[in-house]
Amino acid sequence: MVSTIALRYNVDVTSRKAKPASSVADLRTRIRGAGLRSTPARLAVLKALELRTTPSTHADLAAELVPQGFDKATVYRNLIDLTDAGMLSRSELGDHVWRFELRRGAGGHTGEHPHFLCVDCGEVACLSNVDVNISTTAGKKKSAGLGKVTEVLLKGHCDRCSR
Numbered sequence: 001m002v003s004t005i006a007l008r009y010n011v012d013v014t015s016r017k018a019k020p021a022s023s024v025a026d027l028r029t030r031i032r033g034a035g036l037r038s039t040p041a042r043l044a045v046l047k048a049l050e051l052r053t054t055p056s057t058h059a060d061l062a063a064e065l066v067p068q069g070f071d072k073a074t075v076y077r078n079l080i081d082l083t084d085a086g087m088l089s090r091s092e093l094g095d096h097v098w099r100f101e102l103r104r105g106a107g108g109h110t111g112e113h114p115h116f117l118c119v120d121c122g123e124v125a126c127l128s129n130v131d132v133n134i135s136t137t138a139g140k141k142k143s144a145g146l147g148k149v150t151e152v153l154l155k156g157h158c159d160r161c162s163r
Contacts, residue, residue, distance in 0.1 A: 120161035
């Protein structure tokens with residue numbers, strides 16, 4: 001059975017704004033609340049992700065954190081630990097590269113939303129405000145035969161590249 005997705009959204013990857021950073025004390029509390037030790041590396045990884053508005057790769061984060069004295073392996077291990085603790089979401093957008101984003105909790109950015117990947121420049125945009133309805137061709141509101149849909153990825157040309 002063929003499924004269709006109804007989606008209406010204009011993707012503008014240039015209009016993102018970073019959120020204000022939490023204090024170190026707030027980050028420590030969140031880390032400990034997830035059952036992890038609060039280490040300088042975990043604080044640095046969380047702070048870096050908190051300032052970003054789109055999913056980031058390990059390479060992106062390592063480029064920022066290695067000059068601060070953290071090695072690439074430590075950054076990666078902490079990304080995995082924070083993901084396993086439920087503080088980060090991890091997604092693969094069809095290019096065999098894991099991207100991580102901060103789960104902001106109730107009413108915030110949970111990581112459970114569609115993403116848009118520009119096939120020209122590789123820019124990734126979170127589509128947090130998009131309502132994706134998966135339905136069968138018969139118009140039923142179930143993903144019959146698909147199982148549980150856990151991730152939606154849209155590919156195309158961003159506004160900047162399509163000009």
